[in-house]
Amino acid sequence: MASTLVQCGAWKLTLELGGTEILGIMEDTVATATEPKVEAFFNGTVDLPCNFKNPEEISLEELLIFWQDANDLVLYELYQGREKREFIHPKYINRTEYNQTTWTLRLQNVRIEDQREYKCLVQHRGPKGLVLVHQFSFQLFVLAPFSQPEITRLDNMTAKIGDVLNFSCSAEQGYPQPEEMYWMVTTENSTKIPGIMDLSIDNITQLYDVRTTLSLTFNETTRINISCYLQTVGQKEPLISKILTIEIQSNEDPGNNFLELILGLVLLFIVIAIVCWTKRHRLCDKRGTTKEKAEDPGHSEEKQVLPTTGHTEQAEK
Template sequence: MDLRCTMGLSTTLFVMALLLSGAASMKSQAYFNKTGDLPCYFTNPQNISLDELVVFWQDQDKLVLYELLKGKENPQSVDANYKDRTSLDQDNWTLRLHNIEIKDKGLYQCFIYHRKSLQGMIIHQNDIDLSVLANFSQPEIMLISNRTENSFINVTCSSVQGYPKPKKMNFLLKTMNSTSEYDAVMKIIQDNITGLYNVSISSSLPVFPETNVSIFCVLQPEPTQTELFSQPYNIDAKPPQPPLPVPDNVLLTALPVLLFGVCGMVVFFITLKKRKKKPGPSHECEVIRVEEEESEQAKERVENRVPERSDEAQCILNISKTDSDLGAVMQSKEISSGIREEKHECGTQEPF
């Protein structure tokens, strides 16, 4: 067999092996506005000179990022989107893409041609799947409204400039004895220029005046990123309300009124006590009536006890009795007249 045929077959088998080995897609990750790596994984086992190689990278739209021709950069082949954004590390055949943007994510391909082998046949190819991340800012809690009558407060939490969309955002409410989770619907806004996301949630959370409460906002991004916690929003328990102090002007106003009321009560009780001791006109009228009745009863007793006498004595007695009776009648009329006047005065006088 011709030696040249043998060498050509060996070269073909070697190239096919390289293509099969590089067919698998490699994953790479970069952060927004940083530098990402697009490795080619070419080992150059035959130590082929760079003068015989053509090396280039292209994106999923077939736009060239970088080309190395005869060991030198060839900027004429590079697309305008990638000019001055790349550099090659020839020690490990890795292309570095600088100032990563969200739109840079996607599939890239590395190709290596051997110019003098089988009419410039590809001797190496591999795919790189580039993903782009952007760290969200630390979540920040803001108070929308103060505590309501039902012991609820309205709060909002926001985090900005992140990528990709976070999985979840929620509130944690911690007390001394418990931790409660409160989910909320995320509001997501994407920046049209940068492609970054701003997210926020709002919720009404229960708080109690007698309990210390710490509220946290938690953002759960992609699994490759760690959870982000806000600073705690602390609500202290309200201390017991002390009695309200009485203003000095109120005391000065109330003191004269109080003294006047006390003095009035003292005067009232003293007057009432004196009135109880002083007899009124009705009492005097009652005494006169009692004395008049006793006088008549005494008179009747005297008449009943007079002994029988002789006619002459009886005549003298009758005469004297007549005179006496006449005087008594006159006296009785005077007394009666006085009593009637007194009674008239008692009747017309207003009661005490």
């Protein structure tokens, strides 16, 4: 935006400052200036320039210096070397600090509503009254960095071949509106998928929240990496989310496979238990028979009588 000031001949310039009419006279001058841009961060501070060099080294006691916005609201006034608060608008009270060394005005607690055109004016009090000796206009732009984009799964289902899964990506508290939001889906190759931005604005801070969604059909790939990009105004590199990795499972139900494994283990345990019980039962039966024979008194006596009987018969013969 350019501002051109052309004056031809001697003419009167009338300014209104806080309701007071100030009359000045300017001689033949021709001045052309390009309106510069000044950037500030939301909730930060910024130095508003005046670009006054004071080549004639006029004393501050003879100068009136003030800044005003596009609505002619006064931010700050320095009258004959002293701050004058009478005409300062309430929205700028206690938010400014003048630096005489650099001829700049520091604006604190920058808001989105502060983004507008400003100008610094310098008047000299001479024999003919207040004369405008300098005017400098500039545009203030306010920036608020968005948060890092964050990907969220919109479902909890396990990804299988042929499934369609849904994702959302969001970033918060930024200004101005972002230029672009898109997805990068990476398998063996990377594919850029444009996103449709859904914007909402905070009525108090006037900052934006942005969101986009993605529906993705999974083919035979076993792994997919998904990331979300947000391109903001004035930034060369986009903001990038953390990578979300999706593992694709086969169409076989993992729950059924797990159930079959459990049933197989249970069946194996039952078979082993039966085999062990059978062997133990047979061993117990065998031990029981042997013990019964060992404890049978008739059987014992029979074994002892037989040799005795034979010996007696031989003796009798």
